Amino acid sequence: MSEVIKNVACPYCGACCDDLVVTVENGKILEVQNACVIGTEIYHHASREGRVGSPRMRQPDGTYKDITYDEAIDYTARMLIKAKKPLIYGFGSTNCEGQAAAGRVAEEAGAVLDNCASICHGSSFLAIFDTGYPSCTLGEVKNRADVVIYWGSNAAHAHPRHMSRYGVFPRGFFTNKGHRGRKVITVDPRYTDTARCSDIFLQVKQGHDYDLFDAFRMVMRGYVDDVPEIVAGIPKEKILEVCDIIKMGRYVHIFFGMGLCHSDGRNHNVDIAINLVRDINEITKCTIMAMRGHYNIAGPGVVWSWQFGFPYCIDLSKGSHAHMNPGETSSVDLANRGEVDAFINIGTDAGAHFPIRSFEKLGSRVPMVTIDPSVNMAATVSDVHIPVAIVGVETGGICYRMDNVPIQYRAVVPPYNGILTDEELFNRILNRMLELKTEGIECDGKWEYAKPLPSLIPVKIEPEA
Amino acid sequence: MNALHLNMVTQRAVEEGEAMEAGKTTQKYFDVCTVIEMNADDIKAMEIPPNAIVKVTSECGEVIVKAIIARQTCPRGLCHMRQSVWANQVVPPRTQSTGEPQYSGFPVTVEPALDARIVPAVELVQKACNKWNGKLLWPM
């Protein structure tokens, strides 16, 4: 008998659409309704042949051999204890319960705890540290906003249902004309599919958003005459036209994305955007929101802030207190500088998404464990790969949407092959660490690193056939 | 045929997102990510046909991909690669001490390499990590 499960929240992007309808039968997913193409793919992936059903360990010939959870947990626990400064990075697709459990493990391990924001909206965190975050929940945009700006954000691709659920098209309480009542402005160096849905497109010169924001702020502060004729490739008259739309708006909202965080200046592109929002509030209501990537990438920021006071890049190696300073304690910098001696890649794929010049310094030098439901690039070079249940498909839990609203996820099928959830896995790693410590295993400061198991010596490169 | 010096951005595309969720070892992921999106006039200026194979070189590496006319228009001088294993072969790891690599806005040289082989993701990553044993364990 097939069963229809309603109001299922989608484990793909930060929009966390919670209106999916999933049809299942005998633990298999038959159909997914309401999801975008990417979300649909996640559910189908769960039922696909060839999933990893057991922890596996890399062999000398580069193949993998199944091991038990106990063996995988013991390896991970020893690695965490022995390493002088292990890095636990990822959590893009982990629920908050798993992230909280990981926090306890990291504290016990004296690890650096970091999440994907480190290479994504980390710059936004830096900006929020410096200027704050005048924001709102997505319903405010839906119900009130009549001017919506997508700045350096390609929602059409990265958050496929964002525009229809929140940003552009929905009819809300005070916005019952839907998109006809909204002015939509996109700022991007490329004419993206998001720009195509907009009333106005500002083709900013790549890397010069900061200058354009400054010009906007000058207009808001009344220095119209002093604005140069062209700023960042945009003619002054166009800037003034957009500023007029903003000033006439009843409720203005800015969504910003990687275009700001990934280009020169990083956090300052965001903090000047936030300062523009402060300026606009003198004239009319305005809020801003980071287009967070993964469905629960806001989660670790929230959870670790209450555990340690910092959202990411948390160095717990001192044991006495937590320290955070991105640029030093951020995963990519740690990798670049050779500052960690063990690596757990969890719920992400550093192998695919770090610059290879950063990742190779981890992948070729330090013991590595990947915790992820699927085979990803990091898993293909890890010493141990531990599969876990897919959040939102095989286990529920709390996840934070891009606006930090907690969304309660549901399991629609049981975990494949009885694999563990992230939370169960981390709790068992913690228990094993405590056991090992009572057995006298410790980080003893010997210069050689905890020896990799004999079977894990890196495979020698053969010349290409 | 000419080489071009362009400004590169690497970002998400829905095709890449969908393929990624299907699996990074799949043919689908390979097909949608091994491309560099360029302005049609830039491709013309290189004197290559669209969809020709090119070599993209940055300050820190190189990668072989197909040059296509951008699905989402790039102005001249700007090119785009979908964030992926291939894009990250050339993304500079420098972070300006913020933790974030230079994913967008770095100079690249694009030159024709019509006979070059586009390398699968696993091979690229395993080679970089000194863990390549000569065969793909995850056939596409």
Next chain:
Amino acid sequence: MSTVTVTLKKQPELYFEADLITPDQFAGKSAEEIGAVEISEGKIKYPLSTVATIGGAPGVTAAETMIVLNGDWSRVKRIGQQMTAGEIVINSNTDMYTGGWMKGGKITVNGDVDSFTGIAMAGGELMVNGKAENHVGCAYRGDWRGMTGGVLRVTGSAGNDIGTFMRGGTIIIEGDVFIHVLTHGEGGTIIIKGNVEGRVGGQAVKGAVYVFGTIKYMMPGYKYVDNVEAEIDGEKAVFAHYIGDLGERHPTSKNQIVFANLYLKK
């Protein structure tokens, strides 16, 4: 002044953190006690004597103590952190946070430094005979109180974020700088002898920047007002004087709006 010489013998696998290598910590201590000062690498803390040889003796107070660091300190962070008096001479490159939160005394680095040099510096003198990376004399994350005093000089080039959230003191970069100078500044002076790529004085409320070279991309929010002649860091020159950032808030004093000032050598 009494001198302690510390020669690093053992290199870390990762990085050392040496926030306890300051005249304040060394003053009045015996050789044995200095040898017991902790230097950490990740989770592990080593007595200094196990990784370095120590010679000489400190003074009774920090002000009477000079520390000379020999050997290779390029993988050592936090030297001179929070020092209040005395002197440190580093005959080597160093890593991050050199002279961070320092309040007094003098540090001389005969080599290059990494990022966060002189972070939130409040006083004293920090001299780098080499180049620096990013975030020179900047604020700690989230703090609106950046560098508040002292003099920080780098003879070579520097990266981005020079004097972010600066409120006082002087930073001199003799070489080139990439982007972001005096961003969010509310005081202090930054002198750049070389060229800057851009973003000079963005979101600055108050403070002054002198640039002897060129600025490739000027912030739109800066407005030319006049030419001024001044002697800056021993060099007399005529500067084009700009005020800004017009996009930022500014206080008023005696009914006059107070801007940040940018002086670009003509």
Next chain:
Amino acid sequence: MTEYIIKNGCVVDPTQGINSQKMDICIKDGKFVDKVSGAAKVIDASGKLVMAAGVDIHSHVAGPKVDMGRLFRPEDKLFRSPMRGKNTRMEMGFSVPSTTKTGYDYARLGFSFVMEAAMPPLEAAHVHEEIRDTPIIDEGAMPVLANNWFLLEYFKNGEIENAGAYASWILNATRGFALKCVNPGGTEAWGWGLNCITIHDKVPYFDITPAEIVAGLMETNEYLRLPHSVHVHANNLGNPGNYTTTLDTLKLAEGFAPNNDFGREQVMHHTHIQFHCYGGESFKSDSFESKSKEVMDYVNSRKKLTVDIGQVTLDETTTMTADGPFEYHLTHMNHLKWSNVDVELETAAGIVPFVYDPATFIAGAQWAIGLEIALFAKDKDRCFVTTDHPNAGPFWRYPRIYKWLLSAKARNDVIENQLKYGGKVIDRTYIGELADKEITLYELAQMTRSGVAKALGLKDMYGSLKTGLAANVAVYDIDPANLPSDPEQYEKAFGSCFAFFKDGILAVEDHEIVNYSMPKKTVWVNSIVPENKQVKRDIRDKFLHSYTIALDNYAVFDEHVHNPYAIKVDITS
């Protein structure tokens, strides 16, 4: 189970009229008992003060804005966090402590129950996650409702039964404890960048006034017979001259009478009233003045009101409130970073760091006003010590406030030596008139224990040493028979209790946290009302058209509520 006897302590318990009597307190199976066997573990409390564990009526300790306060202030941690103890987890943060530090610090102060002051219903699951990770203390949380679209509409139409049915649904859905009112109407107006300053300003579109909202909430509260009264943060917080708004708001209580089975006597609790007792027209010392006397004269004359003080502690702290427009106003005064979250259909929140600098006149005046309120209060069972943590200062400064209240000398020391404008503060406030006034330990117990528990409707759970109640008790290094001559001893003793039992489990022994893994409760009110089809329809409709999450995903799932303890209130029977 383990038995304990706290021997020879000097006991203060206003709920039994015990004032500094030497007696033993016995604990068995987690409860206070009359006697224990000879096997009981002895805690020697001779020469020490024994009180029921403290109860906090208003503290921002868990939830989205508290966490944003942590997140966006890394500098609040830098060089300002204690080093990790031997048996405890890391403790991070000065003004907004991490959850572990929150639990530990409350235990060190000898507190057993803390009311989270503002829970946005949409984000209730977040509050409960943090409660799970806060050790030792029992907690409850109050959903913020005074700008809720449903209630604005019901109040506008005078539909109290519908309002009651909705409020009851919200309490159950969020596992909430009481009806919280923050800047009634003003926060909804903030959705358009506006505010409601007086209680008669109309809310845009909804065409209702703050006065009608507050009255509606009181009527609803008594209709539902809830343990706690409406918990009010009035309009016009923090502005010079706002005391008239405060009096207008307090007077709204006159038409209502308490209706409950929990022994609660008030119909309105006005929180952090220090921020609402300002006269004058500006913050300048020639205009600003204290109106604490005017407000407290009224409060003293009305049994139906309780207040807490919201004492300024003269620290660098982090302000956070559902009063969104106020925080916007504040960021324009100090130019520091500003966070804001407008929550769809419900509420908002703003967060701004703030330095109460003793070198400014205004911080000194605010400091004085809080103490005046406590000292003017005639009935100490109706006036409670808080800092509106972390708004006026962090909660772990309570011992310092106790010191200022217990010792006139300590207070005068601040005026003379710490405040730059002590003289001006005396001129513009009443603190000089109260120069000799001191409270007693008995009164302190009322203001931090018995009175608080009664006002919350929790007198049968907390704030008392009566036999049969859960054994929550603290022992301090103060000898009531021989009070310290140095007031600093008060701060030291109350800041680090000698021993603390949570539900009969020893959490603090000899000033050290020895156990933080005991079960802790989430106390909530399970309100039961007659079935109401209209309200059900309205809820469905709003979720269909206005909310961005599905109705089925709104109520906190059972598995996300940690160790729930429901207080059932059924008005159908």
